[in-house]
Amino acid sequence: MNKKNTLDKPEFSAGLLHPKYWGVWLGFGFLALIVNILPYAVLLKIGRGVGSLGIKIGKSRAKIAKRNLELAFPNMSAKEIDDMVEENFKNTGMALIETGITWFWPTWRFKRILIAKDIDELQKHQDAGKGVLLCCVHALNLEITARAFAVLGLPGYGAYRPHTNPAYEFIQYRGRTRNGNQLIYRRDLKQMVRVLRQGHRLFYLPDQDYGHNKSVFVPFFAVKEACTTTGTRILASTSKSAIVPGSGFRNPQGKYEIIADKSIEQDFPHKDEDAAAAYMNKFVEEIIMRAPEQWMWLHKRFKSLPDHSLTNSRYQ
Template identity: 25%
Template sequence: MQFLIYILVYPFLWIVSILPFRLLYAISDLLYILIFRVFGYRKKVVKENLRLVFPNKSKEEINLITKKFYHHLCDMMVEAIKSLSISEEEMKSRYKFTNIEEIHKLEQQNKSIVLMCAHYGSWEWIFILQKHINHKGYAVYKRLANPYFDRLIKKIRAKYNSHLITTKETIPVLIEAQKRGELTINGFVSDQSPKAGKAYHWNEFMGIKVPMHTGAEMLAKRLDMAIVFFKVKRLKRGFYETTFETITTSPKEYKNYEITDIFFKFVEKQIEEAPEYYLWTHKRWKHRNSVPAEFQ
């Protein structure tokens, strides 16, 4: 059944991916009407999240951010499909890096990198970074339920020398890479919500105390990797700009979870500048009422 779904869906995705961007965004506009206006996909979750973290914003402001967010969400969907066929040249023209020298500087210091980001802007096209640097790229991801689509996603990333690994694979793969003397750059989307009962660290995110993922920080300390935050700015439809901020090249000098807290401050600043580009459909603050006593 999974293979049948794949062979039925893949040709449609491919046809959509080869359309020019003006037609892609016409599809995005149609998706917006269906997802937001007709079906109201997670609209309640989005508005609850926005009201929670922006208690001082008016109803009109919340509604405007909501509409802009759904437009952006639909754009990201079609841009992800475009990844199937987009050329390297076009990707480079649409996803720019303002200070790639930050990564080159770490290469000269012989430092592997933990690259921390949030569900903000566009994280789908970051893999074009591999065409600008010499580090071997890995990205930690959750394996797709359909093995054929999972293989397809890996193939797309591999075109740009970027490799997807699961959480369980991360430590053994990177230890072996270190033994081989490889410089690696390892992407972590680190603003997700861990299970409350398994969280080692709780702190405020957008003014609300929540559990925080600390895996990126702990890995960097274990393997002595530099930690870099990348900030994404949407310039206009289909065009993005990324700026790198090196948090530290010596993570072991920081107290446990201090780096994680710094990362979340960077994310908060991004959200406050343009909240419509954050992924509000996720229940990021769902554990806010179950803070363990030792973290209160």
């Protein structure tokens, strides 16, 4: 990949060994140790156990997840919602372990937990030299999904916000660039368009509420006015790239099923930002429903309303 498109790789310096960073080194060192010495089945139990503990101490987040589900699925019973929240927290705990797996497992071991269920669409575009806006979602195992595509020979560029702690950033940058993935500053729209025009893949996540800027209010699940980014239309229309929904959820056997769906840019309503956002939301919904318990319901997905003065009123 073209190095000029990417963020500068943080270099190691003696300053990173200052005592104020020891907690970061010890924490990630311990995580790297346990994910490498323990079998996956044990790691899964540990991760889900951490999540079970989290629901007891993270009551405010549990309340957010519950409210999101009530808004998105008004026909879901109270027990179904409570069960989903509990499962979501268990998967949130597992996300910590999955981050360790992604950042610290050797490639040969990482490959063992992947199932390339359908990636032919991306291979087709790669062979044709066409850029792809690979639209994924904030699955709790997103770190694994991003590395999985790279391990399968389809690395991409990810939008990235550097961490303010330099030791954390040193570790995180290397973890997220395994097997050829690269990083672009999350607000650098010009670079995103450039890599797409150059025929690369750009990981893009259009599923959260990013606020009113460059957003419209369109249906998302049962919510008729959900704040939705117009970024998909901006990037795809400007770069003339393909648009491919993608996912990587964990199945009951503990394997991660990597999927790249068929391209959707031909029917994508490029000239109408409301229609384009609503169109993309339908595919986002389909992806989430493959494993809804593994999506990030702890985020306030419906916090913004068309009337700025009512922001967050859905959670009060």
